[in-house]
Amino acid sequence: MDSPIKQKVTSESIAILTETGRIPVPVFPGVPLYNVGNYVVRLGHVVKWLGQVAEDAGVEIYPGYAASEVLYNEDGSVRGIATNDVGIAKDGSPKEGFQRGMELNAKCTIFAEGCRGHLTKQVLDKFNLRNSPMSFGIGIKELWEIDPKNHQPGYVEHTLGYPLAVDTYGGSFLYHLEDNGQPLVALGFILALDYKNPYLNPYQEFQKYKRHPSIKKHLEGGQRIGYGGRAINEGGYQSVPKLSFPGGCLVGCTASLLNVAKLKGTHVAMKSGIVAAESIYKEIVANPEAESIEPKAYPKELDNTYVMKELKATRNVRPSFNTSLGYWGGLAYSGLFYVIGRGMEPWTLHHGKPDHEKIIAKDQAKPIAYDTKADNKLTFDLLNSVSLTGTNHEENQPSHLTLKDDSVPVDVNLKKYDGPEARFCPAGVYEFVPSEGNADQMRLQINAQNCIHCKTCDIKDPTQNINWVTPQGGEGPKYDGM
Structure with missing residues (x-):
């Protein structure tokens, strides 16, 4: 399978949307959303390709099986996971074709469930791993086949502002790419889940966003071919829990490893998995007879990579919007202390209560x-x-x-x-x-x-x-x- 990573970013823009207009924001090296040198991809295709690469290297992947339970050793350390039973009726009785779940045991289990992993919630509580509340957003995304006359291969756009009220954090992305010669636009809207108003509807906010004159021009004459939604981590550095525990560790978005200022988490998720695997290997080699191991070196080794350096530098961008500075003050703070100061301020803002x-x-x-x-x-x-x-x-x-x-x-x-x-x-x-x-x-x-x-x-x-x-x-x- 050929690599699906082909479309380089060719041009980009950032803007603050008003109801009918847009206010351009300068894009230059150092701005979190600067993307020159990056690639635009269909991430699902990248995952499928990497899965094939992993299987070719001897990794066993079990699609179609859901991890439903954490297993523990007698000493309380994690022993592995169990998949759920298949073929259970609504009343709990086994149906025809019932199949008992499997136990998968390991010296160290890596939890990589993505945002708000249901097993991760359990180990966070059992091992008291939380340092402070996590914070989240909901991302809604569509994929469109577009009119070739509207296509700008490699164009990337991010916006803030409309349609959200000034007390609600959020923004959008819009990417032009191609797949087998077909011009596509991937666009999405991310809205912070710490919003206050119970009447807010993320899906309807996304529809309003698409009606904006500067957005709909990309889609006119096109056809929507995909829709999806997923919560993302927005807590950043402050919300990263303790990453290792007896018998396991956390990687990627399940550990709040996402750079919200860049709207990117794939690169830090992959790097955290690589560092975790290396740490686990060293620990197993050093303790070959151990029933379970804790990769205690993993958090420190991750600190020495770009992952934690990025998260620390951008740690105050997201919470600055929830201070007395307000929305516009948060924008000004982000520009002053990150773009100019690279996050070197000696204080750390916090998210406060959970969403x-x-x-x-x-x-x-x-x-x-x-x-x-x-x-x-x-x-x-x-x-x-x-x-x-x-x-x-x-x-x-x-x-x-x-x-x-x-x-x-x-x-x-x-x-x-x-x-x-x-x-x-x-x-x-x-x-x-x-x-x-x-x-x-x-x-x-x-x-x-x-x-x-x-x-x-x-x-x-x-x-x-x-x-x-x-x-x-x-x-x-x-x-x-x-």
């Missing part, structure tokens, strides 16, 4: 009126978008979206916050509908088959009542080169 605690009650919030009418050319309704993800979950299985208390969605979330789960999910999983037999009583309906595994609900639910667990292996979105 789910920052949402306010509905009687303190102003409802947001969205134009939800889709034209099916530029904007689309939510279920139309979900159909492009290829997501699928067999209905006769236990729901992978579990509630700690079935009464909380209506008695607390709906009454106090007007049911934000019906808005923050970018896949239409959560709906408040009348109860059967009592139209005056609402209930939460969970359309688990729509889930695209973005983890937003697990993060933003104000009562932390929703717990995302794995469905049976192989189910979920089937993205093609997103």
